[in-house]
Amino acid sequence: MFLNSQKALLKSDGTRLDDRLPSHVRPAFLKTGAVSVAAGSAYAEFGSTKVIVSVYGPRESKKAQAFSDIGRLNCDVKFTSFATPLRGKAGQDVSDKEFSVLLHKALEDAVDLHSFPKTTVDVFALVLQSGGGDLPAIITCASLALADAGIVMHDIVAAISLSCVGKDLLLDPTYKEESQQDGSVFIALMTSRREITQVTFTGEWSSTKASEALELCCDACVKLGEVMRVCLKEDAAEATEDT
Amino acid sequence: MANSLKPDEARIDGRTANQLRPLLCTRGLLERAHGSARWQQENTIVMAAVYGPKNVSGKRENSERATVEIIWKMKSGLPGNAEKEAEVIIRRTLDYIVLSAMHPNTGISIIFQVVHDDGAVLACAINAACAALVDAGIPLNGLIVAVSCAVTTNGVVVLDPTKAEEKNFRAHVCLVFPNRPKSTVAGLPPPVAGEPAEHGIITCLTRGAMSVDEYMTCLERGRAASVKISNFSRTSLEHCQRGYEMLNA
Amino acid sequence: MSQDEGIESATGAKDVASSMEVEAFRRLFPVQYIERYLDASVRPDGRPLGRARPTDVVLGQVPTTDGSALVKLGNTTMLAGVKLELCVPSGESPDQGRIAVDFQMPPICSPHVRPGRPAEDACSINEQLSNVLASAQLLDLRELLITSGKSAWVANLDIYCLNADGSLFDAALLACAAALTDLQIPGVAIDDDGKVQIVSPSGDQDQHMLDAEKVSDESKSRRIDKRRLTLGPVPVALTCMLHKKHILADPTAEEETYLQTTVTVAMDSSDKLISLYKPGGLIVATTSTIMDCIALTRIRLKEVNRILIEAAQVKAGD
Numbered sequence: 022m023f024l025n026s027q028k029a030l031l032k033s034d035g036t037r038l039d040d041r042l043p044s045h046v047r048p049a050f051l052k053t054g055a056v057s058v059a060a061g062s063a064y065a066e067f068g069s070t071k072v073i074v075s076v077y078g079p080r081e082s083k084k085a086q087a088f089s090d091i092g093r094l095n096c097d098v099k100f101t102s103f104a105t106p107l108r109g110k111a112g113q114d115v116s117d118k119e120f121s122v123l124l125h126k127a128l129e130d131a132v133d134l135h136s137f138p139k140t141t142v143d144v145f146a147l148v149l150q151s152g153g154g155d156l157p158a159i160i161t162c163a164s165l166a167l168a169d170a171g172i173v174m175h176d177i178v179a180a181i182s183l184s185c186v187g188k189d190l191l192l193d194p195t196y197k198e199e200s201q202q203d204g205s206v207f208i209a210l211m212t213s214r215r216e217i218t219q220v221t222f223t224g225e226w227s228s229t230k231a232s233e234a235l236e237l238c239c240d241a242c243v244k245l246g247e248v249m250r251v252c253l254k255e256d257a258a259e260a261t262e263d264t
Numbered sequence: 265m266a267n268s269l270k271p272d273e274a275r276i277d278g279r280t281a282n283q284l285r286p287l288l289c290t291r292g293l294l295e296r297a298h299g300s301a302r303w304q305q306e307n308t309i310v311m312a313a314v315y316g317p318k319n320v321s322g323k324r325e326n327s328e329r330a331t332v333e334i335i336w337k338m339k340s341g342l343p344g345n346a347e348k349e350a351e352v353i354i355r356r357t358l359d360y361i362v363l364s365a366m367h368p369n370t371g372i373s374i375i376f377q378v379v380h381d382d383g384a385v386l387a388c389a390i391n392a393a394c395a396a397l398v399d400a401g402i403p404l405n406g407l408i409v410a411v412s413c414a415v416t417t418n419g420v421v422v423l424d425p426t427k428a429e430e431k432n433f434r435a436h437v438c439l440v441f442p443n444r445p446k447s448t449v450a451g452l453p454p455p456v457a458g459e460p461a462e463h464g465i466i467t468c469l470t471r472g473a474m475s476v477d478e479y480m481t482c483l484e485r486g487r488a489a490s491v492k493i494s495n496f497s498r499t500s501l502e503h504c505q506r507g508y509e510m511l512n513a
Numbered sequence: 514m515s516q517d518e519g520i521e522s523a524t525g526a527k528d529v530a531s532s533m534e535v536e537a538f539r540r541l542f543p544v545q546y547i548e549r550y551l552d553a554s555v556r557p558d559g560r561p562l563g564r565a566r567p568t569d570v571v572l573g574q575v576p577t578t579d580g581s582a583l584v585k586l587g588n589t590t591m592l593a594g595v596k597l598e599l600c601v602p603s604g605e606s607p608d609q610g611r612i613a614v615d616f617q618m619p620p621i622c623s624p625h626v627r628p629g630r631p632a633e634d635a636c637s638i639n640e641q642l643s644n645v646l647a648s649a650q651l652l653d654l655r656e657l658l659i660t661s662g663k664s665a666w667v668a669n670l671d672i673y674c675l676n677a678d679g680s681l682f683d684a685a686l687l688a689c690a691a692a693l694t695d696l697q698i699p700g701v702a703i704d705d706d707g708k709v710q711i712v713s714p715s716g717d718q719d720q721h722m723l724d725a726e727k728v729s730d731e732s733k734s735r736r737i738d739k740r741r742l743t744l745g746p747v748p749v750a751l752t753c754m755l756h757k758k759h760i761l762a763d764p765t766a767e768e769e770t771y772l773q774t775t776v777t778v779a780m781d782s783s784d785k786l787i788s789l790y791k792p793g794g795l796i797v798a799t800t801s802t803i804m805d806c807i808a809l810t811r812i813r814l815k816e817v818n819r820i821l822i823e824a825a826q827v828k829a830g831d
């Protein structure tokens with residue numbers, strides 16, 4: 022059974038079910054300015070994973086929160102009820118809370134919190150369709166939305182995940198690949214500084230395998246970072262043309 | 265129960281199509297509230313209690329006007345979307361008469377308790393709110409009056425439907441009109457020939473499908489009935505402190 | 514746009530209006546800003562008063578649903594998806610399926626929505642949607658029946674607001690109607706015990722396909738092929754803003770914030786009035802205002818029906 026599922030993920034010529042090589046990422050589509058009423062927003066599509074992130078603020082912090090000299094980053098992730106094949110419950114369930122915390126951790130170090138003292142920047146994400154690699158998609162999209170909102174950042178953050186299935190390392194896994202993985206890596210990287218803001222390993226990893234996986238992820242993040250920069254430049258040029 | 269009616273046929277409770285249920289309005293029932301009223305249309309009874317102008321804290325404080333808060337309590341069960349919507353409708357309806365700019369930085373709470381729902385409950389609640397606001401001495405620029413009507417399957421319009429009638433008939437409408445001889449609000453559209461300001465609709469809510477003509481009949485009947493309810497409500501407020509009854513409306 | 518256009522409004526704003534930047538004037542005197550446009554019979558976004566914003570409908574955008582639609586009304590964006598689940602019909606109506614409508618405003622859609630409890634607007638629109646769908650003859654719930662008294666479909670219709678820029682109810686209702694036109698009911702096989710199995714599901718194919726093969730071998734089982742619903746006349750809503758003597762169709766969020774009094778009319782193509790919703794406000798509506806709103810809705814109804822037909826053709830062409 023175990024072997025069967027492995028064979029099911031890689032075809033005889035070594036490519037994956039969607040014709041990618043194990044070290045290739047899914048086709049990505051990025052666009053800023055998806056939500057007109059927000060201060061900044063972005064839409065990201067990685068294969069069948071589709072995410073919208075809006076950024077509001079900097080604005081007044083919630084009254085209930087204690088006074089803070091530096092700015093605050095407030096993150097919230099939601100899924101639509103039809104994001105997954107089985108209908109999820111509407112509203113916020115456990116996985117959203119976990120993702121909200123992870124999103125916050127990944128972005129916190131990249132954002133210059135001193136540039137908006139005493140106020141809050143809200144980062145809200147909605148996963149329209151969950152097709153694997155949801156969290157990296159949310160983080161990448163959120164970082165674009167923050168840039169679109171003009172929030173001061175040290176660097177843009179790109180994120181990617183990797184699944185280890187048997188001996189194979191599959192970069193940017195789909196939902197199906199994720200569900201059969203033996204271990205996973207997820208990293209969020211500030212692409213120009215080459216500094217990792219967040220890294221998570223699950224499962225059993227030998228140190229050589231782990232560094233190989235990290236290397237793969239970092240390279241993919243840097244490439245993704247370039248795509249993000251191009252997207253920001255193009256959308257900014259478009260915006261100036263319009264006005 | 266039949267869901268159609270001949271124009272001159274008596275309804276299940278013996279009323280004619282154009283007849284309201286007996287009205288009863290009592291004020292000042294609740295001791296701790298700043299103002300209260302109980303409005304009864306036979307079996308439909310709603311109590312309204314007004315608290316304020318009172319201290320309001322945090323985000324709800326508005327430096328230009330009083331914040332009006334509506335709380336709708338059902339006879340039983342948990343509040344859902346329908347109750348939330350009723351709260352929104354009542355708040356925006358009362359915006360029309362409450363001179364909230366006279367008490368900036370304060371809050372006015374109006375709490376509704378449905379004692380019994382036998383149809384036309386929203387209209388009943390709005391009438392109760394109006395009486396309770398007067399009882400509390402909140403500055404108003406006029407009174408309002410709410411009336412319900414229903415359309416039977418064969419297109420006959422009946423006034424003040426009961427719960428069973430609301431359920432069986434094709435559609436029903438809740439209408440709110442101003443109850444005052446003269447309009448005092450600035451920014452009103454200029455009166456159209458033959459249409460005085462008190463004929464204007466403050467709030468309208470419909471359930472079920474009807475033709476435009478049927479809706480217009482509802483408006484016409486509603487307006488006519490609103491005069492009766494207006495007179496009742498004015499007499500009740502002017503002549504009697506503790507309560508006033510109007511039978512054979 | 515030029516400051517000289519329009520007639521000066523009779524307030525203090527006129528003194529400063531000529532010497533101020535447009536954007537500053539817009540923020541400081543929002544009502545006067547809009548009024549100056551209205552007096553020239555045009556809206557801040559360049560529309561005539563009675564015209565709705567350009568509307569786009571795309572069907573079948575979400576493969577994990579049985580029917581979905583993405584609706585754009587100007588900047589206002591709605592994503593609706595229908596997911597079917599099996600249920601037992603209620604004792605009161607053994608010959609009917611159910612529809613459960615849920616309208617959501619996630620925090621991404623508007624600066625006024627914060628995470629946590631649902632927004633007041635969302636509750637209100639939810640209730641309005643359920644009422645309008647119950648009042649209209651769009652969907653015959655008997656069509657969702659599989660076996661009388663034993664099994665039926667429950668259609669979970671979830672609408673997500675992605676961008677809240679005014680006239681949310683109109684867009685949400687259009688998204689509902691469009692998602693229902695896109696809805697495809699999977700084929701089912703019913704065995705002797707009345708057990709229902711899905712033959713052509715939308716989601717996880719493999720598991721169900723195995724079941725289907727197994728079932729088709731049994732000659733006694735009854736099969737219902739996949740089908741589409743026959744929908745009745747589609748209800749279309751138009752929100753109109755009343756301000757002084759003006760009627761503004763399909764207001765934006767900015768207009769809704771500052772002008773406040775709205776009338777929402779919903780009608781269907783058989784010229785039935787499905788809903789007339791005016792929740793209070795500072796301005797009363799006269800009979801002639803109501804008639805004007807109804808007339809605007811009739812025009813809008815034709816437009817929307819054309820858009821829906823075009824969307825269905827685009828989908829069929831794919």
